[in-house]
Amino acid sequence: MSVLRFCEWLAATPGSIALHESRYLYLIVLTVHVLTLCLFVGTAVIVDLRLMGLTMQTVRVTEVITRLLPWTAAGLVTMITTGALLFYAAPLLRYQNIFFRAKMVALLCAGLNVWMFHKGVYRSVAAWDLDPLPPRRAKIAGGLALVLWVVLITLGRMIPYQVYWLDCDRQPESAIVNLLVGCK
Amino acid sequence: MSVLDFFKWLQYSQPLTMMRTSAWFFPIIASIHLTGLALIGGAVLVVDLRLLGLGLRQQPVSQIARDAERWLLVSLVVLLPTGILQFMCFAATKYYYLTAFWIKMAAICLALLFTFSVRRKITMSDEVHGSPVWSKLVAVISLSLWFTVAIAGRWIGFP
Numbered sequence A: 001m002s003v004l005r006f007c008e009w010l011a012a013t014p015g016s017i018a019l020h021e022s023r024y025l026y027l028i029v030l031t032v033h034v035l036t037l038c039l040f041v042g043t044a045v046i047v048d049l050r051l052m053g054l055t056m057q058t059v060r061v062t063e064v065i066t067r068l069l070p071w072t073a074a075g076l077v078t079m080i081t082t083g084a085l086l087f088y089a090a091p092l093l094r095y096q097n098i099f100f101r102a103k104m105v106a107l108l109c110a111g112l113n114v115w116m117f118h119k120g121v122y123r124s125v126a127a128w129d130l131d132p133l134p135p136r137r138a139k140i141a142g143g144l145a146l147v148l149w150v151v152l153i154t155l156g157r158m159i160p161y162q163v164y165w166l167d168c169d170r171q172p173e174s175a176i177v178n179l180l181v182g183c184k
Numbered sequence B: 001m002s003v004l005d006f007f008k009w010l011q012y013s014q015p016l017t018m019m020r021t022s023a024w025f026f027p028i029i030a031s032i033h034l035t036g037l038a039l040i041g042g043a044v045l046v047v048d049l050r051l052l053g054l055g056l057r058q059q060p061v062s063q064i065a066r067d068a069e070r071w072l073l074v075s076l077v078v079l080l081p082t083g084i085l086q087f088m089c090f091a092a093t094k095y096y097y098l099t100a101f102w103i104k105m106a107a108i109c110l111a112l113l114f115t116f117s118v119r120r121k122i123t124m125s126d127e128v129h130g131s132p133v134w135s136k137l138v139a140v141i142s143l144s145l146w147f148t149v150a151i152a153g154r155w156i157g158f159p
Helices: A003-011 A014-021 A025-051 A061-089 A091-095 A098-119 A121-127 A136-164 A175-181 B003-011 B014-021 B025-051 B061-089 B092-096 B099-124 B132-156
Strands: none
Touching: A003 A014, A003 A091, A014 A025, A014 A061, A025 A061, A025 A136, A025 B025, A025 B061, A025 B132, A061 A091, A061 B025, A098 A121, A098 A136, A098 A175, A121 A136, A136 B025, B003 B092, B014 B061, B025 B061, B025 B099, B025 B132, B061 B092, B061 B099, B099 B132
């Protein structure tokens, strides 16, 4: 079964239709998804700024990370749950959306950046834990994360605006656009 | 000129008419506004969590508050202009009749007033101050006010 077929099947399930057509539930899920930015990205940004030496310079890096990480993790779980529900409410509309697709790629990059930081320069954190200005590789990881947050937020906000520009139902479109957006 | 007259005048002024005809202007401004939301979330949460005895609880409140205040100010520099621009992207009279808009405006005023008066006084003083109950109350009020701002803000955009 192709991803497109799967999305079509998912869109026809009663739960997806109910969430899509609901008066308040969809808006509540969307609100939770957006406001969790404060918790998830908010706490992550503090860590990123510390890695760049732009805040809490006298606090150990490990302390900032270990004390704030549970809150970031709670935010991430909420984001993924509500995000999955938003996808479930309109699977085909998300799947055939260039901003949604780009957002998933950016999310992958953000995850990769965190993973590389933890596998790389963070292993030697004992040597620079109290440095007001962490080593260059840590600064780059923090800066890259900040850029990726802005990209993720922008792409997420743009998702409902694709229709102003293109729509799989409004053909003909160029082959490259149809490929990128995943039109049939 | 009444408030409604002012909103009508604003609505039909030339730059606002131009901004409303662009499909891209609004979502881009809204994205920057949301980035500011994430930043203010971090700057407010890290201090309020500390007041509640959570998060960076081994550090003195005053130090965390001083570090966070800079980023709170940066977030406001991002949020206020983009918020005003978002307001300008739609018919101003739309907002005049939206309860959520007036709730948000009132909550912003209260939140800023509280943050830079009571909360600042409590968090910035270096001496041991008041009971922990008082600190926790300040954190709960601060979180409630900002939460109201965020919820009402989200509700402005709903059908």
